[in-house]
Amino acid sequence: MMNAPARLCIFDLDGTLADTAPDLVAALNRVLEEEGLPSADFTTARAFVGHGARVLIERAHRAHGIELDDQKAVDLTERFVSHYADHIAECTVLFPHVLAAMDTMEADGWQFSICTNKRESLARQLLAEMSLTHRFKAICGGDTFAERKPSGQHILKTADAAGAGEARILMIGDSAPDVRAAQDAGVPVVAVSFGYSNEPIATLNPTAIISGFDELPGLAEQLVPAKAA
Incomplete structure (x- = not known):
């Protein structure tokens, strides 16, 4: 030891x-775009950071009046993580x-x-x-x-x-x-x-x-x- x-x-x-917010928000907006939702405002989305990827995804959808069930939250979180990992240090x-x-x-x-x-x-x-x-x-x-x-x-x-x-x-x-x-x-x-x-x-x-x-x-x-x- x-x-x-x-x-x-x-x-x-x-x-x-x-x-890290620019890369996190970019990955988040990629997921929202794939779901047919408007992009998150940068300042608003930045305040979602700090509680982990799933909370970020859930809060971003809640801002659009959408409550995700457990499986959907898991799926979107994994998609977000994949997008983020591909561009993690871009900005x-x-x-x-x-x-x-x-x-x-x-x-x-x-x-x-x-x-x-x-x-x-x-x-x-x-x-x-x-x-x-x-x-x-x-x-x-x-x-x-x-x-x-x-x-x-x-x-x-x-x-x-x-x-x-x-x-x-x-x-x-x-x-x-x-x-x-x-x-x-x-x-x-x-x-x-x-x-x-x-x-x-x-x-x-x-x-x-x-x-x-x-x-x-x-x-x-x-x-x-x-x-x-």
């Missing part, structure tokens, strides 16, 4: 580490200053993991295509464990997969599942103001909010000091 890192920063993926980019922040934090002894409600296979594919896999001790998706965000177990089990203890964790996210999971796990959470939350991020009461990743290294040092108190 690997040695526990002194401090572990766990990132959400969609809307936090990377701006996706990292948010500004992500890599610089990680470099600074890594020099200060931080290690990193991913905890996302995206399928693990898709998260791994995206990170591989962006040449980022090697930066993370663990990459855990919404289907990696029995629980997923907003359950705190998703974060704690991601930390276990990375060999970390919960007292040394910092969670970074953009929406309710991230903040609530961190609160459930009892770990500090930094929310980004530029993500995909469909509600004002401050109303979720995260530990702190940043408007850019250039703010993260200094804040991380305050929230999880190099030496535990």
